[in-house]
Amino acid sequence: MRIIGPDELVFGVDDVAACREFLVDYGLMEKAFSDEGGRFEALDGSAFTIRKRDDASLPAPLPTANMLRQTIWGVEDQATLDAIEAELSKDRAVEKLADGTLTTRDDANFEIAFRITRRVALDLPAELINSPGAKPGRAPNVIGANDEVEARPRTLSHVVYFVPDMDKMANFYVERLGFVVTDKFTNTGPFLRPQANNDHHVLFMIQTPEYMQGLEHVAFHMQGPTELMLAGSRMVQKGYQSFWGPGRHKFGSNWFWYFNSPLGTHIEYDADMDLHDGDWVERETPMTKDAAQMFLFENVEKWVPGGPPPKK
Amino acid sequence: MMATEDLTQAVELTEPLCHLSELVDGRSRGFDPLGEGRDTMFVVRQGERLYGYRNHCPHYDQARMNWKKDEFLNGARDRIMCFAHGALFDIASGECEIGPCLGQRLTSVKLTVRDGQVWISGPYVPGRPRRSS
Numbered sequence: 301m302r303i304i305g306p307d308e309l310v311f312g313v314d315d316v317a318a319c320r321e322f323l324v325d326y327g328l329m330e331k332a333f334s335d336e337g338g339r340f341e342a343l344d345g346s347a348f349t350i351r352k353r354d355d356a357s358l359p360a361p362l363p364t365a366n367m368l369r370q371t372i373w374g375v376e377d378q379a380t381l382d383a384i385e386a387e388l389s390k391d392r393a394v395e396k397l398a399d400g401t402l403t404t405r406d407d408a409n410f411e412i413a414f415r416i417t418r419r420v421a422l423d424l425p426a427e428l429i430n431s432p433g434a435k436p437g438r439a440p441n442v443i444g445a446n447d448e449v450e451a452r453p454r455t456l457s458h459v460v461y462f463v464p465d466m467d468k469m470a471n472f473y474v475e476r477l478g479f480v481v482t483d484k485f486t487n488t489g490p491f492l493r494p495q496a497n498n499d500h501h502v503l504f505m506i507q508t509p510e511y512m513q514g515l516e517h518v519a520f521h522m523q524g525p526t527e528l529m530l531a532g533s534r535m536v537q538k539g540y541q542s543f544w545g546p547g548r549h550k551f552g553s554n555w556f557w558y559f560n561s562p563l564g565t566h567i568e569y570d571a572d573m574d575l576h577d578g579d580w581v582e583r584e585t586p587m588t589k590d591a592a593q594m595f596l597f598e599n600v601e602k603w604v605p606g607g608p609p610p611k612k
Numbered sequence: 613m614m615a616t617e618d619l620t621q622a623v624e625l626t627e628p629l630c631h632l633s634e635l636v637d638g639r640s641r642g643f644d645p646l647g648e649g650r651d652t653m654f655v656v657r658q659g660e661r662l663y664g665y666r667n668h669c670p671h672y673d674q675a676r677m678n679w680k681k682d683e684f685l686n687g688a689r690d691r692i693m694c695f696a697h698g699a700l701f702d703i704a705s706g707e708c709e710i711g712p713c714l715g716q717r718l719t720s721v722k723l724t725v726r727d728g729q730v731w732i733s734g735p736y737v738p739g740r741p742r743r744s745s
């Protein structure tokens with residue numbers, strides 16, 4: 301099935317104004333906003349929608365403290381939507397909305413939806429680097445260190461859930477929706493990619509007790525490591541709380557930097573993730589500090605050797 | 613598991629955290645008593661009552677809780693919240709009432725007010741214990 305990845309996440313939040321402040325500073329573009337909620341997009345149109353927790357139009361909440369209400373998956377075409385509808389209707393109620401979006405629940409009871417993707421294809425430069433022995437990435441006189449760049453999230457990258465039964469959850473996405481396992485942390489959960497996306501993962505899960513069920517984190521792809529570092533440093537300068545990073549993961553190879561958010565989940569910047577195809581052979585390892593990251597740093601205040609220039 | 617603090621690393625503080633009047637009623641504020649570069653504890657003020665806790669969520673060892681500088685409370689400001697995964701804690705007891713650390717509690721930091729100044733009572737352990745090399 302030609303599923304691409306997460307198109308949009310819908311939240312029922314406590315503090316709409318705080319979420320707006322956070323999401324705009326994180327780099328998403330505000331497309332609509334009122335006291336009741338708003339919509340915030342990455343460059344390709346993948347998005348977060350936030351509404352007040354008690355908004356009656358939201359899908360029911362999980363029985364936990366989690367604020368995620370719905371994960372909307374983007375698919376390539378109508379044929380994929382039809383195939384999903386036929387498959388999932390076998391054993392559950394699948395509702396079809398006026399715009400063709402399908403809504404239902406997965407086997408771990410998360411609200412999910414499917415629609416033809418609203419992502420627009422991006423045609424943007426990659427991070428350009430100069431490396432000895434390789435053709436220059438940047439032409440002579442093109443500057444790499446540019447404080448002025450916007451550093452905007454380009455697209456929704458992946459979602460990670462806390463789930464009470466990782467096998468049940470993974471089997472649903474693999475057997476019913478055609479996702480592929482790329483790698484696995486033993487007794488924790490598998491990394492999954494759908495058929496219409498070569499990213500190492502768009503979905504990962506962590507096995508937890510039932511009372512933890514919810515969204516563990518969600519990530520957006522940045523241009524590259526430099527934009528990730530720039531965006532993250534700007535967040536720290538504005539007083540946001542760094543949770544983990546910057547660093548580089550091993551499975552997926554993506555650079556990461558996680559921040560706490562008023563959406564009650566941490567939100568990650570990521571960059572430079574591995575791509576895989578059908579030739580890839582799944583790896584498995586226990587989840588340890590060494591397996592989770594190749595290296596890890598922590599932001600500290602800016603500093604300069606020798607201090608400021610001498611007073612006249 | 614609640615992280616147990618290694619008291620051999622504790623430091624006796626020689627400065628107050630702040631003046632009581634600098635704490636806004638009904639709000640939280642983070643503090644970095646040892647100048648470690650991040651807020652390792654926070655105080656919630658409710659009238660004349662002060663509640664001090666370490667900025668460590670019992671869900672994950674060393675996990676930071678606030679979403680922004682000084683923001684440790686939920687939208688209604690009637691619970692402490694960990695903005696990593698949304699756990700909600702009772703302000704007075706520090707007990708997690710819903711969320712990933714259900715039944716566990718925050719590590720409290722005892723406070724005293726002397727001459728209008730807010731002090732940590734007793735020694736204070738750094739936010740990130742030194743690793744044995």
Ligand code: FES
Nearest residue numbers: 669671675694697
């Ligand atoms: S680290 Fe606090 S709820 Fe997970």
